[in-house]
Amino acid sequence: MSSSNDRRQREIMDLMMKDFKVELVNDSVKEFFVELHGPEDSLYQGGVWRVRVELPDDYPVKSPSIGFATKIFHPNVDGLSGSVCLNLLNQDWSSVFDLVMVFKDFLPRFLKEPNPDDPMNPEAAELMIHDRPAYEQRVKGCTQLSPIAHLKIKPHNCFLIPKKHNIVRHTQSHKVPVLLRRILQAMKR
Known part of the structure; x- marks a missing residue:
């Protein structure tokens, strides 16, 4: 258990060293928030989201639980809970992955390449497929509000x-x- 806590602490420190803002919940390395900026050249560029991270007891063998605490309009994010549907964070998770990979690679790519064929937000998926201008307008509406929202x-x-x-x-x-x-x-x- 101690080596698991050491890894959690090291990964949180690595996130902060990569200029991510991290806010621990009750000084716990098992639950915290990370500030995620929308990737350049995407509909989410300019937005800032607060992402909740929960690390299970058997992390890194088991994947972290990731959810948007700030409202986001995305086909693969549950509109109510903020839960993320991303295979790399579920069935494709590997203990060689770390939190820096999640926030520097996985989530930015997730925002750049939504998958409307496997939706957690059916409304966003439907708009993305059938009314792209309306979808982009909704995404940009949430993106413009996100820096103030958190x-x-x-x-x-x-x-x-x-x-x-x-x-x-x-x-x-x-x-x-x-x-x-x-x-x-x-x-x-």
Whole structure:
């Protein structure tokens, strides 16, 4: 068990060394969130998602449980639970894989190459097959909202008053974190 915990700790450290933001749940190396950026040259480019990871006791022999905690519109992601349908994370999993591979290779490719023939979100699959422009519009709609959706903003730090197209009219800029200020400025353009 100790070597399994060592590997978990090492892999989490490797993720952080590769510039992934990792947030442990209750200081546990078995459950945590990783910030995933949408891959370039994809409909998800520019988006940021919070992905929940649970490592089973027999990890890496058994695969990690991966799910999107931030809303995403994708044929192979369950719209309610955020669960991911990806063979590499299920029946094709191998103990030679690691979390860096999951977040640098598997999930970016998963976002670039959705499979509407094996859907967890039938609506997304149907749109992708029969109405590609509507599908792309829905994906981009979730992608544009994703950077704001996962930020932890305390109500007393920022007053957001929605305007047309979800543009913010008023903030207390001296209290808003720098990243959020940049996002809000980009939205106003």
